[in-house]
Amino acid sequence: MAPVRAAKQALRRAIKVRVAALSAEEKRRQSLLVAQELFRHPKYVSSQRVAVFLSMNDEVCTQEIIKDMFKWGKSCFIPRYERSSSNMDMLKLNSLQDMESLPLTSWNIRQPAEDDNSREEALTSGGLDLILMPGLGFDRFGKRIGRGKGFYDTYLERCSKHPKGKPYTIALAFKEQLCQEIPVDANDVLIDEVLYESHQ
Template sequence: MNAIKTAKGLLRQELKAKLNGLSNEEKARQSQVVQKKVLHHDLYRKSQRLSIFLSMHDEINTDLILRDALDAGKAVYIPRYDSKSTYMDMVRLKSWEEYDALPMTKWNIKQPPLDQDREQALASGGLDLILVPGLAFTKAGHRMGRGRGYYDTYLAKCRDVQEHPPSTIALAFIEQVLPEIPIEETDVPIDIILSAE
């Protein structure tokens, strides 16, 4: 077990360095390719209730998808993390103006305050699609996150609560798709990995 944790730790450092080495232009170029792939994907087009992560500087930018989903009248949910635990919920975002007004967290991502009463996805009908961030992926659908387990915990909860669990699509820079990554039993596989290649 510890060997896997150690391997993951080293790989995380390596990937963070690699992603920090990408120019803003290259990140924007790859983000544009991946966002278009999402917008044209059947799972996205058919989705009515979906969760979209609000991207950090070293993740595929999701602004275009967020705007498109809101414009299309989909029910959009965004992650709300508790940095003191592994708790995360998905809460409703109703408009771009509301997104603009959200405060920033210490991770430099927008997020509604934890104490703010908001509609939660699993309490109001579940989700049919979750767009998933991460640090590393394999084409077979394995994912390595940032080590807190937010998404693995949430995806496991979706499978417990929903009769039909949501589909999952991970968004990745080409540099994040690897031949293999160390995995543990708690790591939930992702259905589809979309990258810019």
């Protein structure tokens, strides 16, 4: 798999350069457009249990989306990544205030603490209807390139074993993260859809 790995590394570097060139204002503008697109999406409207990432600076901002989920009474789940492995859990977020009080990781994103065992994990209860996916790059065939740790691929495998089955997956992207085609290997799980500006 070395050629695929090398191709992915080169692509990651190229995408990072493109996204780094975006101003804060432009990222905010595209993030709001993607959020509006999502709010009209039938899968989002009908989903009750939704997993969403807490965005980093080079990702579509998810704050408005999280606010909207609480407004409509959806159950909101957010990732807790384990640095030492590719394991990730989706834990229930109780409110916007709850989000503000989460500890910051070394990646500068908020997530429930390692010893916080009071939260519901999505797969130990009713599963998920929808996962909003982060990533570095996407193509129009549902291929995604992440940061190389495999957190989401591993989690989607776990989802497929849940009685509810694999949730629908929508990636949120800046149009600068769109690629012609992304090289994939056997472990890469395809996503159902990518939302970005001008996506019709």
